[in-house]
Amino acid sequence: MQRKDVETELGKINFAYREGEPLIVCLNGFGSFDTAQSFLKIIDSLPESYGIFAPDYLNSGFSSKSLKSYTIADEANELANIINSFKAKRVIILVHSIGGVYAMQMKDKINNLKAFVGIEPTTREIILNPPKESAYIEKSKNMDKLEEQIRADLSKILTPEENENFWNTTEQNVQKFDEKDNQNAQAALENDSYWKDDKKLDNDISSVLITESYRQKEYERSEYTSNNSKVVSLGQSHYIHFEYPREIANIVKEVTELA
Structure with a gap:
């Protein structure tokens, strides 16, 4: 793959x-992880x-520091413009975690968007009103072991x-x-209007949501469901793509063939 920089009023992407x-x-x-990697x-x-198309967000990866205050919606607009410059006839969005919020902010701006595949995309519920079930509580207790698990999964x-x-x-x-810079990136997340609205994925966009089994019901009721959605239970950590990349690639291919 090739790499490219695009200068925007927010910074270099x-x-x-x-x-x-x-x-x-x-x-x-x-x-801090580079998206392509x-x-x-x-x-x-x-x-x-x-x-x-694998961009790094501002204040992370190979992109630059932000030049001014911004929100995820602001950055998503810039990303959507770059995506549209490819003039693709079909666009499939594949996200992990907070990438889902970016996708929701740009979905109405991307030309020919056909499908969405989410690897535990961030839900409003998990941020604003986290479930109180024991599985969520137990998972949160093990966050200090996350990097250890990531390193083990990547080595495989x-x-x-x-x-x-x-x-x-x-x-x-x-x-x-x-x-x-880290605070600026965090502020872009926290100050975004996304958390105050009720925007959902459009019903004409098919979606597949990939999640650990204990979060399945959360995703079934989430903003990422449409009239053509399914939830797939897979993996033992939030970084499911570090555990099952081939299986996720197969899901992307299946979605693409139907789009």
Whole structure:
């Protein structure tokens, strides 16, 4: 894949891409991981004819620091403009975590959006009114072990060279940003109007939601469901794409064939 920088009034957005049809838009979770590296093994399992767009958010990855205050909606508008510049006939959005909120903010602005595949996309419920079931409480107690599990999962799916490159790249990108940059990114999330509205996925957009089994009902009632949705239980951590990249790639291919 190739890389490119696009200058916007918010800052410089860097993305990895390749031309092709349909266009698979990969939207990462919140944090320091580069998007293209996060979705690497899914991308490797997709047909080479598929186009890929994998941007890094401002204040993360290979993108720059933000130049001014902004919200996720502001950044999503810039991303939608870049996506539309590819002039794809079919666009499939593949998200992880907070990438779902970006997708919801840009869904009405992307031309030819056909389907949505979410890997535990962030719901309003989990932020504003987290379920009180014991499974959620137990999972929250184990958050301190998350990086350990991520490292173990990545070591299984990446070659030693890929694994070393992943963590070296992550560390280098972390060093680019200071606490103020992290606060700016957090403010973009917290100040977004998304949390106050009731926007849902359009009924003409099919969606597949991939989640750990204990969150299945949360996603069945979430804003990411449409008239053509299904929830797939898979994985043992929030980073399911680090556990089952081939299975997720197969889901993306199935959705694409139906779109």
